[in-house]
Amino acid sequence: MKNTVRSLLIFVFDLFAVVVAWLGGSLIRFNFEWPEEYAQPLLLGLGVMLATQAVACRWAGLYRGMWVFASLPDLKRVLKAVALSALVLVVLIALDRGNPAIPRSLMLVYPVLLLVVMGGGRAAWRMWKEHNLYGGLIAQGKPVVVVGAGAGGLMLVRALERSADWRVVALVDDDRSKWGLELCGHLVAGAVDELADVLADHRAKHVILAMPSAASDVLRRATDLAVRAGAHVFTVPGLEDLMNGRVAINAMRPVAIEDLLGRAPVRIDTAHVQAMLAGKTVMVTGAGGSIGSELCRQLARFAPARLVLFEASEFALYTIEQWFARRRPDVEIVCLAGDVKDSARLDEVFVAWRPQVVFHAAAYKHVPLMEVRNAWQAVRNNVLGTLRVAEHAQRYGAERFVLISTDKAVNPTNVMGATKRLAEMACEALHSRGGVTQIEMVRFGNVLGSTGSVIPKFQEQIARGGPVTVTHPDINRYFMSIPEAAQLVLQAAAMGQGGEVFVLDMGEPVKIVDLARNMIRLSGYSEDEIRIEFSGLRPGEKLYEELLADSEVTRETPHPKLRIARSRPVAASFLAELNAWLAQSDPVSDDDVRRGLLRWVPEYTPMGGRPALRVVEMPTQGAIRVNS
Template sequence: MMHMRLLLVFLFDLGSVVVAWVGAFLFRFNFDWPFYYESTIALGLIPLVITQIIASRWAGLYRGMWTFASIPDLRRVLKAVLASALVLLMLAALARSYLPIPRSIVILYPILLLLIMGGGRISWRMLKEHYLYRNEKGQGKPIIVIGAGTAGAMLVRELERSPEWNVVALVDDDRSKWGLELSGRRVEGGIDSLADVLARWQAQHVILAMPSAPPPVLQRATTNATQAGANVFTVPGLSELMSGRVSINSIRPVRIQDLLGRETVKIEDDHVATLLAGKRLLVTGAGGSIGSELCRQLARFNPAVVVLVESNEYALYRIEQWFKTYYPNTHTVPLAGDVKDRTRMENIFHNWNPHIIYHAAAYKHVPLMEVDNAWEAVRNNALGTLVVAQCAQASNAERFILISTDKAVNPTNVMGATKRVAEIVCESLYKQNPKTLFQVVRFGNVLGSTGSVIPKFQKQIERGGPVTVTHPDITRYFMSIPEAAQLVLQASAMGKGGEVFVLDMGEPVKIVDLARNMIRLSGFTEEEIPITFTGLRPGEKLYEELLADTEATLETPHEKLRIMQSRQPGHVTFQNIQEWISDSAYKNDQEVRTQLKAWVPEYQPTWQSTGHNVEPPCTELLTSMNQKEM
């Protein structure tokens, strides 16, 4: 079947040469047969046909499918026609005495040949599309496309073949496009006229085709659409559209991540590959939000082995299964273990002797760590870091990268203060023995992580509300998990030891605005899903900082990474800190806060327990039950 198709195309192109050559003479002589040029017509076909055969193969004419004929196919046709025109010009100039060719034929022949070859391919595509999609056009659900640029144009052409959708109009803020048509669909106004356009066409669906638009424009478009009762969809990024990977299945409902305007991160893959390729890597907290994404990113760089250390059995199983599915050839070692368990960590380091360690294991939930769990936060975040870092030094590891947090800057909670102590531990160990390069990477909240407000809001909306926000003015920085993981890899490849890297988190986002957008995107109004304010939780502050007041930053070659000079701890030695966090005796919340204040002078706790001997809730419950039984 394939050979037959190629033969037919080949014969069509040869026939085009004959028709264009003869037609050029007919046009030249007003459709009177030119008896004087009969020999020229006959003899001239021989070199032109030979040229057509050679030029068609050279131009790759038989690689394209006529059903999907497009600009690249016409470009190939043009190359073949130009080759024929060049040969004809040479014949007219060098063989005039043997083969007289009128000068007008040199112009008419390539024009006719281009029209016949190109027009034939386009006509065939139009015929096939009419035959294939004639029963589907205009039958799908009416939909409005927001954006009449490159992405919008490609999307409209894609949707023309869809039985599910029928593009009826477009809107765009560019006034020069108003009233114009794109593939037969009119641009009917700007984004602010979206409600009227939806009503005019009785449409209930909108697609955002503005992959490079700034967040305020996307939010305005989404707000206008949802307030008009429309469902909002979006398309992939412009790079994917331009590469031709877009398809109908790529269209999806708008997510809150789309409205935060985080740009795609570009990392220097060559530098990262130089650091990681063929190396033994170890990731603690490998099953967590950041740890698991780090593992997925590391797999791209052909490491010798990835050691997955995780205390949660199910989380460890999930990341192990991901590797088996997507990177079965990557050598992974799933190991259950607690970073506070020095014996287990020493055993792991002795057996696998990793070159690079990414320490992502930590307790991160601020309110939980603030009440009755403060000492556990110290042990997991600070002691766990000390144990793994000392094992890394003892095994002569090349690098140790600590995943820290913006809450370590001027901390107001136990979690942030313990992460700052973990940073001090790394800084102190590096000063003692700089053979292992220690680096710290700080960033804020990541979208979709286990501690993110987004999953919480989604569940509250699914239950019918209300959506709970702690304070109307509370703001947070956000970035996607893949973005954070990629910047961690970039920082690890860039560091020379002792740096604290700060990620560019963009602009802070008001949590109440985040909640409102999520409610609208779910198809509800604030009357249907109300927002209630519950007050700041223990240890929580209104806004997060990435730099402490006395800290200065230096630029790096990467625009989203900066190096920070951090302040030194108070009048204590590393030995004091090490002895305290290694103490096995339990310490109550107030004692932990007091001691953290000594290690981290900028720590200003915003919440204090009501007493030193407060009975835990479980004790109160047991007491109440015993009283009832009596």
């Protein structure tokens, strides 16, 4: 009922606009004197224009828009209605043979006046309503400077104007052509480098980044300038979504370290991935871990028949189960507790569910923990566990088996990296035996926010008041987001033909000490308040991570962020010796583990403080004998 009344009132206004434009145009034509002799043709023409307006406005859809939000689409509808009225007027004047006739000057004056009244009325109504709704907020809220005066800045400023929490005082942008101009009544005060002065001039302590397409170095520079000036820096997640009206301004959050690492959004061939997964039973081992759980979330997008979630940690399995219950109840999941080394349990799972695609993400990955007193467990979990799951995938006819590997497998200096390289080699040997199962490996570096990673550790240390501990001033690492890594794993899996080691583009390495400094500043502290201490390299830790071994070459793939590494060939015959080594039931010391790993992984170089290991012979079957 309310909408009907509103539409009727707008309809009456549009008819009124015809009367004003027609009579106004007639008065202009006759120098504001009413011509009695023209009264009959003018009134006849007015009647025709009123009837035309009624039809034109309905045809143009003028009553679908809300005046309080009148904008460019509404103006286009007004133009369509006016254009139709003008066309009818031209026809009417051409057919009018009376004497006196409708003045021809109305063909120009009437459409202009009609457009002014209809469009201006809508604009005036919006201005009046916005003043009533939001005018009182102008002097309220915290003063804020917006970085970026482009399309993103425009939409952000409009949203902020409707918020009682914020008051835009200025904008900055590196585009010189915008300096001194205004955006929605707010001055573009200068370049990003002048941010500190602009903050001081307006006594503002808050900055919002509105640069969705800016390079990461620009974001880092703006953030650094703001933090040094003592301001709090915010961003709106998915600013493109804000521009499309899909994200509310209350979703604004402080800038996180992930925003400054410069990872471009990943685009994958969804049709190719969909063809691999749709309607299939997909199994993920380590389904509750950082990578495994994100893989499960990404897999749910591609309509699998079911997801088999295999996990050793009860709590992790419960957590991912609850996520699916809340977010994706439409996806069938099978939550199974179990150990990847347990052949009997794997038999039970593969017989019951017959997974067609298997992603093996279960692994021990913490370098220092696996280096001392846990080395044999790292071997059993990372190598034996991988071997068992891959063998079962082959035995039960899975279409694909995908091993999640790591950059630490390249020229490893630690037990964890060496076990992951040995797991890769075992998969390559299994694939060389043939069969229907395509076995692939995907190797990448650190993921942001994963369990045991450096970022959560730094956050905890900052929350305690410091110090923040960095092992070495020169240590660096590659980083990517967990969703990015998971998507590229899926792309590599769909692209592989079997036997490949895919290497993800990890971008540029990041110095850990710079990461620590940025996190301290983003938390609102200076290095004087929270200091950085260097604690020394931990057991097995490298200064620099590598994605390719020295002896390896790569070839391109159709995806710009994926390459294929060609490592040295691995003979299938070494599996028998490997299995014999893995089958030991007695405890194995850390030093014996390292000797065994060096036998299988010649590029493994244990760090200082370990027993001297020397390669003396490489037999023809590919194994390496070691003397200590």
